[in-house]
Amino acid sequence: MTKKSILVARAIFPEVLEMLSQHFQVESNQSDEVWSADVLKQKMQGKVGALTTGSERIDAALLQANPQLKIVANMAVGYNNFDIAAMTSAGVLATNAPDVLTETTADFGFALLMATARRITESEHYLRKGLWTKWSYDMFTGAEVHGSMLGIIGMGRIGQGIAKRAAHGFGMRVIYHNRSRLSADLESACKATYVAKEELLRTADHVMLVVPYSAESHHTIGAKELSCMKPTATLVNIARGGIVDDAALALALKNKQIAAAGLDVFEGEPALNPALLTVPNVVLTPHIASATIQTRMAMAKLAADNLIEFLTKGKALTPLNQVTGN
Ligand code: 8YV
DSSP, rough: OOOEEEEEESOOOHHHHHHHHEEEEEETTTTTTOOOOOOOOTTTTTSEEEEOOOSSSSHHHHHOOOOTTOOOESSOOTTTTTTTHHHHHHHHHEEEOOOOTTTHHHHHHHHHHHHHHHTTTHHHHHHHHTTOOOOOTTOOOOOOOTSSEEEEEOOOOOHHHHHHIIIIIOOOOEEEESSSOOOOHHHHHHHHEEEOOOHHHOOOOOEEOOOOOOOOTTTTTTTHHHSSSOTTEEEEEOOOTTTOOHHHHHHHHHHTTTSEEEEEEEETTSSSOOGGOOOSEEEEEETTOOEEHHHHHHHHHHHHHHHHHHHHHHHOSSSOOOOOOO
């Protein structure tokens, strides 16, 4: 029997390619070129499945040009690169990669919070430039983390992981805002108190964004929200570019309207708003919150397993929509 054809849109662990090759005819991209929408549409020709990352957009135009497509498996928990409505109406199953990255991403959120509050990269740059000539009592004094108030916007699995680290490990008071309130059990496990977004912004010493990107969450933090925050507060975004208005944030950082920010995601990434590079009080990382070997391997394997399970047995592990007729 001829094997079904699939596309792996970006470079991936060779072991995972091998795993897929046992079931499918695989077209891969181990040179890791970032294809334009047109090239991606072309590459999908004849493929019944595809493994994508957050960088590949699956939209109506691509689906229309590829009526043979049955499933796209995203190697990411976020799936704002998918037009789910278009996929559902085209009968294409969408899957993501939840759970396997929760703790690793929560670790990173905490790392970025610490680096931001304690001015770790700013002080390292100072040292590397050879500017450190003497100790001074107020050199790189930052914001307290332990015992302070953490405000989390977006209390899904990763938000809860961060809340637990904060409450249990650092004795922080945790407040959160979410579309829906957590159950009393989850609130008590996270030692977190639900508040309105305005109250969170006004009272938190550190604000952490872990909300999925959608039209509703676009610019959750803009000039107005930044103006409500304490001048000593920090802001961390490990969610998605577009949750924060980066231009407004760069201005707020420049004017010391808030103390500092830590950003792992950016509007229009990998491009950066150039104003962010001109302010010292921001820690910048290139979308690496889930980047440990073990976690990236688990994400890739879960995406591969979704393709294998669905295309060989008709049932994916972590589906995002329901389709019929496959
Ligand atoms: C991915 C992420 O590494 O899972 C997500 O939603 O943002 C990251 O963990 C990135 O999207 C590449 O797929």
